[in-house]
Amino acid sequence: MPTIPTLSATATPEHIFAAIDEGGGVIVEDFIDPPLLARLQRDFEPSIRAHAAGSTTRGGLWEEFHGTNTKRLTGLAGKSEAWGELLCNPRYLALGDHYLGPNNYYLNTAQLICIGPNETPQLLHRDALNWPEVAMGEHEVTVTALFALTDFTEENGATVVAPGSHRWPGALPEVAAEACTQVVMPAGSAFLYNGKVIHGGGANRTVDTWRVAIHAGFVLGWLRAEENHQLTTPLDVARRLPPTAQQLLGFRSYEPEFGGRLGLVDYDEAARLLE
Template sequence: MAQLTTLDRETPVDDLLAVLHRDGGVIVRDLLTDDQRQAIVDDLAPSLEATAPGSRSGLEQWELFHGSQTIRFCGLAARSRAFVDHALLHPLLSEVVGRELLSGCADYWLNTGQVMAVGPGERAQYLHRDENNWPEAVNPEREITISCMFALSDFTQDNGATVVVPGTQDLPPGLVRGYDVVEADLAYAEMPAGAGMLYSGKVIHGAGSNATETWRYGMHVSFVVGWLRPEEASPLQVDRERAADLPERARQLLGWSSYHSDAGGRTWLVDFEDASRLFS
C-alpha cells in the first residue's frame, strides 16, 4: 500500500513543502489544539444536527460525488467564529497556501470551508482532482487551488479517511472522474483528531468508505488564486454586518475586498473602488 508522510507541526515549512511536492499530500499533526478543535465542533454542532446526509441538488453527478450518507454544509465563517480564528486564518496553512499560490496571483481567497462528515455505511467517493472544478484554468506548471482536510475526529482507513494516490499531482492535466487504480497505489490519510492533510489541487483523491458505526468528521478548507471564482459564494453567506466584526484578513479571504493584479487589473470592485472601503 502507498503511504503518506506525517510531520510535526513544528517541521520547517520548506521540509513540509518538499513532501507535499513529492507526494501531493502531507499530514501535519496538531494543526488544531484540543481547545480550538472543540470550539469549532461546538459552534458547528447545531448545523451538523440539522443537516441530513446526502445532496439535495437533484443532479445525479453531484449526488454521487457528495455521497448519500455524508453530511456536508458550507458557510462555516457565518456559523463559527472559531472556524475563522483557527482554520481560515491558520498561520501554517496561510504560509503553505501563500507559498503555493502566490507565484500565480497577487492574492488568494477562500474557495470553500466545508464540513464533510462521512457516515456509517457510506461508499467510497469517486477519485478526482480538485483543480478540475476549473478546467479552463488548469495549468500543469502551477497550482490554482490548495486544500487542507482537518480531522475533527480520528481518521482511519475503516471510517473513511481520505484516499490519496500519491504522485498523481505530476500526471498530465485532464478530467479525472473515477480514476482507475489498483489498491497498492492508494494511501489513506489516517490521522488523529486535530491533525490535517494539506494537499495539492492536482493530486487524485476522494473520501474513503466508512465500514464502522461512527462518523468520520472532516472539515475541508481550500483556497484558490484570487482571479478565479471560488466554489462557495462566501460573501453571500457572511453578510456585511458579520464581516464587519471579523479581522481584515478574514474579510479579504471571504471576498469582502477586491483583487488587484500585479499588472494593474482591478476586479470585484464596488463603484470602482476596493470593496474593503465598505468597512472604513
C-alpha cells in the same frame, strides 16, 4: 502500499512544502491547538446535528459525488467564530502564500464534510478540475487543507489518496487500488495537499461513527471560487471577522501588482461596503 508522510507540529514550512511537492500531500499532526479544536467541535455540533445527509443537488454526477450518508455544510464563518481564527492561522496561510503567492488568493470553499456510517467511497478527483482543464497548467491554481475534527481511520472514511498523482498526465487518469492509501490521522491534524493530487472521501464501514473534517482550500485570486462566500456570510458576521478572514472570503478586491483590479464596488475597494 504507497504512504503519505506524517510530520509533527514543529515541522518547518520547508519540510512541509518538500513533502507536498514529493508526494502531493502531507499530514501535519497537532495542527489545531486543543482549545481551538474543542471550540470548533462545539460550535459546529448543533449545525451538523440539524443538517440532513445527502446532496442538495438533485440527480446526476453531483448527487453521487456528495454521497448519500454524508453531511456537507458551507457558510462556516456564520457558524463558528473559531473557524475565522483557524482561517487566519499563519501556518495555513503559508500554504497559500507558498503555492499561490502572497495576497494572490482567496478561500475557495470551506465545507464541513461529515461522512456517516455505510457511506460508499467518493469518486476520486483532482480539486484543480473545479475549473476548466485549460486552467490546470504547470502552475498551481488551488491548494487544500482537510482539518480533522474527529480521528480519521481506515474504517470511518479517511480520505483516499494516490500519492504522486499530482504529476500524472491527463485530466483524470484511471487509478489502481494499489496506487492509493488512506489519510489516517488523529483529530486536530491537517492533511495539506496539492490541487492536482487525486483523492476522494473514503468509505465509512462503521455502524455508528461519523468522520468530520473541514475541507478548506485556497484558489488563485483571479479565478471564481467554488463557494459564494459573500452570499453565505451575512454582512454583520463579515464585519466582525478579522481583516485577513474578510479578505480571504472575498470582502476585499483583488489588486495584483500588474494588471486590472477585480471584484470592485463602484470602481473601488470592496471593503468600503463593510465600513
